[in-house]
Amino acid sequence: MWRSVVGKLWITIIILVTLVLILLNLFLNEQVEKTYVRDQKKSLEQLAAEIQKKFNQPGQDQIQYLNNVLQVSELFHTYIVTLDSSGSVSNYGVSPHVPNVPWQEVLSQKDLNRVIKGETVFIKGKVQDRDPNQFPFLKNDVLLVAVPHIVGGKTVGAIVLYQTQEQLSETDIKRWIFYSSLIGITLTTIFAFFLSTRITLPLIQMKKAVEKMARGEFSIRVPVRYHEQDEIADLSMTFNRMAAQLEDSIHQLSQEKEQLASILKSMSDGVLTISKYGKIVLSNPVADQFLSLWEGETQKNTLPPPLQDLFNKVTDDQKEYTGDISENGRTWVVVMSLLYTENQVRGVVAVLRDVTEERRLDKMRKDFVANVSHELRTPLQMLQGYSEALMDDIAETPEERRELAQVINEESQRMSRLVRELLDLARMESGHIQIEPIELPLNELVLRVIRKFQGLARERQVQLCADLGDSLPMVYWDEDKIEQVLTNLVDNAIRHTPSQGSVTVHAYFQNKKVYLEIEDTGSGIPEEDLPFVFERFYKADKARTRGQSGGTGLGLSIARHLVNAHRGNITVKSQLGKGATFRVELPVRVKTEMG
Structure with a gap:
């Protein structure tokens, strides 16, 4: 409960009110006691003095007078007893309803001696060692006044006047004061709980709203009691204004973050944000692909060794650096610069660009x-x-x-x-290849190219022939461009085949594709040169040189572009000293961009 504002406020109010009521109760009891006892004592003393005065007047019938006083005083719950010098009831009389009491124990001999000497003795409280069941009139507090009983100028005993607190007396008043205090504390508890709850309800609502805002619900608002224009209402309105401004700021930050993320994601360059401790804070997809080259070699969010070296240079020299990183046959240019916050270095940003193609x-x-x-x-x-x-x-x-x-x-x-x-x-x-396909028989196309090169083959003493498969389909190609491909390949094969060698053109249909293979028995192509044979001005420094063949070195590159324009593929297989085979794979029908 002490962790709650409601509990603290509630308990504080109860403690304060309880302390006030206790102090007030003690003060009232003290005042009641003083006032009641003082008034009762004064009344008894006045009555005792009047009786004593009447006894001193000569010619008075003292016994008759005393009996009259006794009858009247009992109406006001005041009882009178006359005692002799030994403490026994004298023959002057006693109130009718006073039982036989050993007054020697009510008024001690010592107090009696003081009265006989002329003093007035006042006693308040319970009579000690008395059994209430035997003497019921003594079960309550007693107010007693004893004055000397003077007869003929001589003290013969004591006149005792006493009252018991049987009616609405001091004790009853104190009891009602105590009950009133209990009722006050109970009502205060209820009122304090209601008041504290009412006061702290907006605070509890604010606490719940703050908890929701901590979970990301920035649209939350607290209700405002506009009919109570107090400090809590002002606090609620201020909180709502703060929440609205915070929601707007978070929304703007979220938009900027999404915009930045979109920009980073769409960038063709890799971007890395690195903390001043060398840990990766942010990266875009291109940078992730770059970092994946070292996956398994470095820990998560840790820079790979090449970037770590460049990072150390930037942080040590406090200036921008640019360097190249090569890995797995690819090359990146890395530009790394410092990031500042209020003139303090907080990290490094690195921009990576794949320049392999460039x-x-x-x-x-x-x-x-x-x-x-x-x-x-x-x-x-x-x-x-x-x-x-x-x-x-x-x-x-x-x-x-x-x-x-x-x-x-x-x-x-x-x-x-x-x-x-x-x-x-x-x-x-540049992409300016216009394909104009027409329907033509494949076998006629191949045989026409063979006939074109028969003269050159005989001149070089090379055997040129065709191997046409069964059921060759009608094809839908650009006749001139495919003929140019076959012309370049056959011409290239004849020029690089020595005398007494052979060049064979194979044509067959398989898996809904048409395959054209130009096979020669020349000296072959070195394996390390195979990936480059379709590049411009390809020249192997061994068997195939343009000095011997008279070619320009552009035929294979042109053939590749024409085959690709037909949505096909061209490959080469060769072993040094065992000739080469160029294979062209084409669809039966070419789909142009117009349909």
């Missing part, structure tokens, strides 16, 4: 420039040299001049073919 394209660009320069430099030098020879009349006979002119013509055609294929390849790589 680096590859940059290398391809450089290789492309180098290859084009190399391919063009040789024919240009030959054109320049032979043209200068013609101009200087080095060739003396017409046959020599025709030979020089033929070389110039062949090199110019080679340059023209190179430029044309470069333009075609550039157009294909």
